[in-house]
Amino acid sequence: MTCDWFLEGTHFLADRHPPHAVGWKCLARAVSDLAAMGATPRCFLLSLALPQERTGAWLDEFLLGLRAASHKLECPAAGGDTTRRREVLIHVTAVGECRRGLAVLRSGAKPGDIILVSGRLGQAEYGWRVVRKGRGLAERREPRLQKHLYPEPRLAVGAWLAERALATAMMDLSDGLSSDLPKLCESSGVGARIEEKLLPVAGPVHSDAEKRGSLALALHGGDDYELLITVARKNAAKIPPRIAGVRLTPIGEITSERGIALVAGDGRPRELFSLGWDPFRRRRGALVRKQI
């Protein structure tokens, strides 16, 4: 079981994010936590608090998006709670199932394990910036916004790895690599070293400035819902380059020394600070922008 807040003003902007995408994403991000354990979704509970003026067309579109996600992810609604509120508050509890003993936790990474990520990193954060800068409702079919508006939980990847007991630890990247990798390492009692040049960045990398921008997005941008995976080195060859069409990229290895080291282009490691999403730290945006 897993649950997630999805709150107007914090996680989405009611005047920028199309309600259809809000409906999709509130379920997709909860199901992403199931994917990260190698589980198969079974059902979800939706709790919704709404202003009166959003109980009409807004709610209809929201429910269409939610239904699309529910069908796609094969995760039916099983209950919930509703109330009235001056802002839109959404809470989703998702329930998944996996075979006894095969759930992948965050706590199993061992020194020497290789670290992989699925897909590309940073696209969702980029989309979020585009939406925030825009005026009025974003166009929900805009290609640059797809990863941000309609994330796809990596269920097939997680299940493939879990069934074969190949992942020693796994979690989804919701707060950004620089925030999530330390959590996995903390749970496992280990450290990590990742290499800048291996990161599957998403943005353009023609100029040095673009490279720095794409790198910062890949390191610190949240909301990608890609998987962060560790695999014992002896099993590395069993991991195919793609699972269900999703690329898997080795980005470094688990170390016995604590802390997260980022090996820069010049080959020198430096400490990687968490600049991803942390609701109780104020300066996130400023720090990320400074990096870029």
Add this chain to the structure above:
Amino acid sequence: MTCDWFLEGTHFLADRHPPHAVGWKCLARAVSDLAAMGATPRCFLLSLALPQERTGAWLDEFLLGLRAASHKLECPAAGGDTTRRREVLIHVTAVGECRRGLAVLRSGAKPGDIILVSGRLGQAEYGWRVVRKGRGLAERREPRLQKHLYPEPRLAVGAWLAERALATAMMDLSDGLSSDLPKLCESSGVGARIEEKLLPVAGPVHSDAEKRGSLALALHGGDDYELLITVARKNAAKIPPRIAGVRLTPIGEITSERGIALVAGDGRPRELFSLGWDPFRRRRGALVRKQI
């Protein structure tokens, strides 16, 4: 599985309700829905959104109250989500278990069934009014406020009835009898007739005005978390006057004719309107007050 919002300003007042009681009640009211199915609590998920200034003493007290409920109800924490917000938002998902085929639904009531309620009705609404009229934080040990601040889900009553398959339908009274009885009847495709003089009212009934006040609280007051139960007439004699120390009171019967009839003191039935808690109806308070 069941889930409930518990929101500052809507369900509690952060400057009136002691955080300890907020912690207790957010779990107790979710578990009450398990009691109403005859289930045994297994675990809960807590999602919390807090302003920075409530992450200190307020949060400590809240967690003490929550822990007290968790111990008392034998329902351990199993996860959750936290974020920052300018108001306190609480969401609890509770998970219970009952033997296959023994869960009691709202939909099984049949014409002729007798209707019972546990405990007394209206005390919680009375406490809510006292708190709302008060200044500053309410005293959490104040006897008049116990039912409002520290409701006790009727787990033993629900489980006793479910194990013996004696309840044809059951639900908890969270929104008030006049709102919840129609929901049970709607689910079961039946109507109901209840008798004013049988209602286990809570308040003083010395004067006619007091009687009317207590009756209105019992009919329309929310938050009691007592159980509303229907039992086949042939099994009526099997229901003891008390289960686990909690009184069970027959208040009427299920009818094939739709609608809810309230038989007044003069023996004449009149239609009972829903004046309990409905977040999308504005005039609730005014209507209840007018009744009184």
